[in-house]
């Protein structure tokens with residue numbers, strides 16, 4: 001599906017449910033609320049739906065938003081690669097033919113909707129939404145601009161990740177003209193942490209272990225540490241990137257306890273090591289620079305498995 005077809009689709013649709021993915025982030029919510037506001041400004045009925053409550057952290061994206069009552073006629077998914085990401089209570093939408101249109105930027109998109117628009121080179125679903133609005137000559141207001149800016153900023157890690165393209169910068173450069181409070185948004189999204197988060201960061205960095213001349217860092221998070229800090233699950237985002245912040249570290253492994261004798265590994269690497277390959281040997285997978293897997297055993301056993309297998313990557317016998 002191309003932009004002109006989406007344009008006519010949006011013109012003729014009404015009573016729209018906009019689906020966003022579980023554990024919602026700035027991109028899915030930004031794209032969802034921007035589209036919702038646009039449709040409402042056109043006199044249509046539209047709601048944004050999520051399996052969880054909208055996180056307080058993103059409250060500025062849905063300020064003043066109230067769900068409308070209507071009989072659903074159209075369903076649009078934004079930033080959702082797979083219906084598995086819809087989460088609990090939304091299982092009904094997993095049935096074939098339930099979702100009319102999907103707008104996404106994941107290369108792994110499963111093409112579950114009747115119509116799908118995927119641009120895998122877009123940095124964020126919000127970038128696609130911006131380009132779509134421009135194509136449609138849609139009126140963008142300050143609230144829509146703020147939503148779209150936030151999605152692009154969060155999905156690019158504040159314009160730091162490799163997916164930060166020229167097109168992404170062009171989009172935010174235009175969006176900044178709507179007098180949005182980008183400094184406040186970025187401070188809130190990237191700098192401000194809860195006390196619980198600071199506390200757990202302290203605990204995990206204190207005990208970080210360095211192997212193989214400091215090229216590999218292992219960071220342990222036990223359930224006890226999580227309980228003691230009082231951290232909310234939503235606040236774990238980005239914790240796994242801490243080991244790579246240490247100079248000289250090429251492979252950072254975060255070992256998070258799930259249950260007794262069950263540990264989730266999040267592996268992050270720099271240019272030299274394939275994180276996905278490392279995790280695949282334990283039945284996991286992911287991307288080349290970020291991957292995950294699960295290991296069973298006591299913490300000491302898990303650490304031993306990690307050390308034995310990582311040693312091959314660093315030329316140690």
Ligand SMILES: [Mn+2]
Pocket residue numbers: 027028079105123124125155
């Ligand atoms: Mn996204």
